[in-house]
Amino acid sequence: MQRTRGARTPALPALLLVGVLLVALNMRGPLVAVAPVVELVRDDLGVGAGTIGLLTSIPVLCFGLAAPFASLLIARTGVHRAVVASMAGVLAGTLLRSLGTEEAAIAGTVVIGLGITVGNIVVPVVIGRDFPGATNVVTAAYTATMNLGSTFTSALTAPLAAVVGWQLALASWGLMTVVAATVWTAALRRHVARAAAAGTTPPPPPAPVPGRSVWRRPVAWGLTAAFAGQSFAFYGTTAWLAVLLADEQGLSLEAAGVGSSLFQVLAVAGAFAIPALVSWWQRPYAVLLAVMALWFTLPVGLLAAPSLWVLWCSLAGVAQGGGITVIFIAIVRRSQGQTESRQLSAMVQGCGYSVGATGPLVVGAVHDATGGWTAPLLVILAAMTVMAVAGTASVGGRTPPVRREPGQVPAEEVQRG
Structure with missing residues (x-):
C-alpha cells in the first residue's frame, strides 16, 4: 500500500x-x-x-x-x-x-x-x-x-x-x-x-540497489573540497580575528571582539538569504559565487583597506552563514535517496571538518613564522579559493530535484523511531 x-x-x-x-x-x-x-x-x-x-x-x-x-x-x-x-x-x-x-x-x-x-x-x-x-x-x-x-x-x-x-x-x-x-x-x-x-x-522498503560508492563520485569530492575550504576559512578566522584586529588596528581585545561578534551574528542573514537566491536564480553555482564574492572581502579588505574592518567582518559573516547553507542544500539535492544522503553527508563533513580543525593551528603557525598577518590572510584566501572552484563545479546548475527512494518514511523508521 x-x-x-x-x-x-x-x-x-x-x-x-x-x-x-x-x-x-x-x-x-x-x-x-x-x-x-x-x-x-x-x-x-x-x-x-x-x-x-x-x-x-x-x-x-x-x-x-x-x-x-x-x-x-x-x-x-x-x-x-x-x-x-x-x-x-x-x-x-x-x-x-x-x-x-x-x-x-x-x-x-x-x-x-x-x-x-x-x-x-x-x-x-x-x-x-x-x-x-x-x-x-x-x-x-x-x-x-x-x-x-x-x-x-x-x-x-x-x-x-x-x-x-x-x-x-x-x-x-x-x-x-x-x-x-x-x-x-x-x-x-x-x-x-x-x-x-x-x-x-x-x-x-525495497532492498537497496547497488550503486557506485559516494567515494567514487566526482561531485562528492568536489563538495568535500568546498566544505573543507569553508571550514578551514571559518575556524581559522574565528580563532584569530580578534587578535588580528587588536594587533593591526590597535584595538583593545574587547573592542576587537565586536568584529568577531559581527562575523558570527550576521551568519543568520546569510543562511536565510540563500533559499531566496536559489529559488530566484535557479542556479546554485551562481549563488555560491555570490557568497564567495562576500567571503573574499575579508582577507582582501583587511589587506587593502584595514580601517574598514567593520564592513569586511560584516560581509564575511553573511558569507560564512551562506556558504555552509548552500553546501548543505547541495548535499540533499545531489543525493539519490536517504542512504546516499547519509553517506555523502558523512563524507563531506568528515573530511571537511578534519581539514577545518587544522585552520587555527596553520593560521597561527604562519603568523608566528612571519611575525605579521599578511601571510595568514593569504592562507585564508587560498582556502576560500578552493571552496569557490570546487563548489562552483559541484553544487549543481539549473537541474530539477533528484528523485527519492520509494516511500518518504520507510516502515523501519516508523518502527525504530
Missing part, C-alpha cells in the same frame, strides 16, 4: 520543524559555552592554555574523525533514534564537563563532540526526507538557528556564571537539550499514532 497524501498531516511537519530547530540550538552552543568563562575555568581547574585549547579543538576533530562511525550508528538505529542519541550525547557531555575537574572537562568535551557529530550528519538527512518540498528553507532555518544557539550561549553564559558559578552555568544548557529531545520524541510518537490509526504504514 502506498502512502496517501493524507498520511502526512500538517501537524507532523510543523512539530518536526520545531524539533529540527531545537536540535539546531544544541549543535554549536555547547561548543562556545566555555569561551565566556574561560578565565574562571582556568583559575578553578588550575589548567593552562593548552588544556583550554583542547576544549575548543576536540569537538571539531570529532566532527571529522568520528563521522564514519556516526554514519554507521545512523544506519543501525534509524534516523529518528539517531537524533535522540545525538541529544543524549550532548546532554551527558554537558553534565560531565561541569563536574569541576580537568579530566571530566576533557572527557565531557569529547562526548559533546561525538553527540554533535551524529547530529551534524543525521539532520540534513531528516530535512531531505521529511521536508521534500521545503528543503532549502528548512536547511536555511537549521543553519541560522545553529548560529543563534551559539550567539545566545556566548551572551548568557557569563552573566549566568556570575550568579550560580561556571559549573552550573555550563550545566544549565543541558535543559535546552532535554527540551529538544522531548519535542523530537513527541513528534515521532504523533507520527506513529496517526499512521497506525489511518492504516497508512508503508511497506518495508
Whole structure:
C-alpha cells in the first residue's frame, strides 16, 4: 500500500520543524559555552592554555574523525533514534564537563563532540526526507538557528556564571537539550499514532540497489573540497580575528571582539538569504559565487583597506552563514535517496571538518613564522579559493530535484523511531 497524501498531516511537519530547530540550538552552543568563562575555568581547574585549547579543538576533530562511525550508528538505529542519541550525547557531555575537574572537562568535551557529530550528519538527512518540498528553507532555518544557539550561549553564559558559578552555568544548557529531545520524541510518537490509526504504514522498503560508492563520485569530492575550504576559512578566522584586529588596528581585545561578534551574528542573514537566491536564480553555482564574492572581502579588505574592518567582518559573516547553507542544500539535492544522503553527508563533513580543525593551528603557525598577518590572510584566501572552484563545479546548475527512494518514511523508521 502506498502512502496517501493524507498520511502526512500538517501537524507532523510543523512539530518536526520545531524539533529540527531545537536540535539546531544544541549543535554549536555547547561548543562556545566555555569561551565566556574561560578565565574562571582556568583559575578553578588550575589548567593552562593548552588544556583550554583542547576544549575548543576536540569537538571539531570529532566532527571529522568520528563521522564514519556516526554514519554507521545512523544506519543501525534509524534516523529518528539517531537524533535522540545525538541529544543524549550532548546532554551527558554537558553534565560531565561541569563536574569541576580537568579530566571530566576533557572527557565531557569529547562526548559533546561525538553527540554533535551524529547530529551534524543525521539532520540534513531528516530535512531531505521529511521536508521534500521545503528543503532549502528548512536547511536555511537549521543553519541560522545553529548560529543563534551559539550567539545566545556566548551572551548568557557569563552573566549566568556570575550568579550560580561556571559549573552550573555550563550545566544549565543541558535543559535546552532535554527540551529538544522531548519535542523530537513527541513528534515521532504523533507520527506513529496517526499512521497506525489511518492504516497508512508503508511497506518495508525495497532492498537497496547497488550503486557506485559516494567515494567514487566526482561531485562528492568536489563538495568535500568546498566544505573543507569553508571550514578551514571559518575556524581559522574565528580563532584569530580578534587578535588580528587588536594587533593591526590597535584595538583593545574587547573592542576587537565586536568584529568577531559581527562575523558570527550576521551568519543568520546569510543562511536565510540563500533559499531566496536559489529559488530566484535557479542556479546554485551562481549563488555560491555570490557568497564567495562576500567571503573574499575579508582577507582582501583587511589587506587593502584595514580601517574598514567593520564592513569586511560584516560581509564575511553573511558569507560564512551562506556558504555552509548552500553546501548543505547541495548535499540533499545531489543525493539519490536517504542512504546516499547519509553517506555523502558523512563524507563531506568528515573530511571537511578534519581539514577545518587544522585552520587555527596553520593560521597561527604562519603568523608566528612571519611575525605579521599578511601571510595568514593569504592562507585564508587560498582556502576560500578552493571552496569557490570546487563548489562552483559541484553544487549543481539549473537541474530539477533528484528523485527519492520509494516511500518518504520507510516502515523501519516508523518502527525504530
